[in-house]
Amino acid sequence: MRKLVQHQYALFQFLTALLILASIFLLSVFNMAKEAWQHDQLKLLTHANSLQSSTLKPPRTRHPLEVVYPYNYKFLLNEPDKCKRAPFLVLLIITEAKDLASRLAIRRTWGNESYFPKLPIIRLFLTGIPPMFSASMQASLQEESNTFQDIIQQDFLDTYNNLTLKTLMGMQWVNQYCPKTSYVMKVDSDTFFNVDYLVHGLLKPELPARERYISGFIVANTGPLRSKKYKWYVPKDIYPNDTYPPYCSGVGYVFSGDMAKRIYDVAQVLKVVNMEDVFIGICLYELKINITKPPPNIFNGLRIEYNRCRFKKLIFVHHFSPQELLQIWPDFQSTASCS
Ligand SMILES: *[C@@H]1O[C@H](CO)[C@@H](O)[C@H](O)[C@H]1NC(C)=O
Numbered sequence: 372m373r374k375l376v377q378h379q380y381a382l383f384q385f386l387t388a389l390l391i392l393a394s395i396f397l398l399s400v401f402n403m404a405k406e407a408w409q410h411d412q413l414k415l416l417t418h419a420n421s422l423q424s425s426t427l428k429p430p431r432t433r434h435p436l437e438v439v440y441p442y443n444y445k446f447l448l449n450e451p452d453k454c455k456r457a458p459f460l461v462l463l464i465i466t467e468a469k470d471l472a473s474r475l476a477i478r479r480t481w482g483n484e485s486y487f488p489k490l491p492i493i494r495l496f497l498t499g500i501p502p503m504f505s506a507s508m509q510a511s512l513q514e515e516s517n518t519f520q521d522i523i524q525q526d527f528l529d530t531y532n533n534l535t536l537k538t539l540m541g542m543q544w545v546n547q548y549c550p551k552t553s554y555v556m557k558v559d560s561d562t563f564f565n566v567d568y569l570v571h572g573l574l575k576p577e578l579p580a581r582e583r584y585i586s587g588f589i590v591a592n593t594g595p596l597r598s599k600k601y602k603w604y605v606p607k608d609i610y611p612n613d614t615y616p617p618y619c620s621g622v623g624y625v626f627s628g629d630m631a632k633r634i635y636d637v638a639q640v641l642k643v644v645n646m647e648d649v650f651i652g653i654c655l656y657e658l659k660i661n662i663t664k665p666p667p668n669i670f671n672g673l674r675i676e677y678n679r680c681r682f683k684k685l686i687f688v689h690h691f692s693p694q695e696l697l698q699i700w701p702d703f704q705s706t707a708s709c710s
Pocket residue numbers: 478479480483484485486
């Protein structure tokens with residue numbers, strides 16, 4: 372009797388062990404099957420995704436006119452210490468490495484930093500990397516920079532469609548090295564420029580410095596040119612809207628020092644447009660800052676023949692060569708009365 376019980380007990384133990392082993396086996400088979408199934412699902416899913424991205428979203432190619440921004444462009448030439456005490460005005464002058472004659476003429480005429488004994492003015496020429504003869508151009512630019520200490524340069528290709536990058540470099544420079552300047556003027560180098568009328572006729576140093584201020588020749592009610600024939604061609608990929616917000620003509624515009632940071636900051640989150648003046652207009656639109664209407668005929672995008680008395684009462688006239696600038700300057704400096 373006792374032996375039988377023992378035997379039954381052993382059988383019971385054996386069956387229990389068998390049952391446990393069987394469950395372990397079944398469980399692992401089930402797990403393997405589940406993993407295999409999940410793996411298949413994952414494969415299906417990634418396949419579907421790749422199908423979707425190849426059919427619905429083709430891999431994004433950059434439009435050749437697309438401005439690469441934001442991007443950590445490096446200063447190749449810089450003047451970090453030029454702005455020791457807060458100046459009244461920073462002149463950001465758009466040039467290319469090859470424009471040596473313009474820079475020499477501007478330094479001797481309207482870009483003279485000692486123009487006003489009591490109002491500090493800073494002159495900076497803005498450049499990128501010369502697209503042609505880069506090595507030799509860079510060497511002479513470096514030498515010129517050592518001599519005059521008025522050139523800044525970042526490592527983007529200096530082309531017409533990269534002009535926005537040059538202006539944004541200027542905004543970055545003011546923001547980083549000269550945020551306390553009262554005003555900034557961005558101006559083209561092929562321009563007659565009357566700093567005296569800008570300072571005393573328009574900005575007026577005796578008034579408190581403005582904020583959220585920008586003025587220039589206002590271009591309104593225009594939109595992008597969609598034909599590749601034009602120098603000002605802007606593709607839909609880059610700017611989809613049919614109209615531009617009002618903007619200041621890029622030949623020259625003046626703004627209060629605080630605007631450099633505002634524009635620089637908002638440019639980091641907008642799609643940069645290859646027309647620099649248009650893009651600044653888009654920044655102003657985003658910032659909800661209106662352009663201040665200037666007195667009539669002081670910003671002249673079209674050429675006017677030189678006349679001393681007329682030129683005394685305006686800020687700039689576009690399309691003046693370096694030779695012409697040097698030629699008219701002595702007469703322009705004359706204080707003979709105009710009545
Ligand atoms: C700049 O102006 C000052 C003061 O009028 C003059 O002495 C100096 O020669 C000028 N500099 C150049 C490069 O013309």
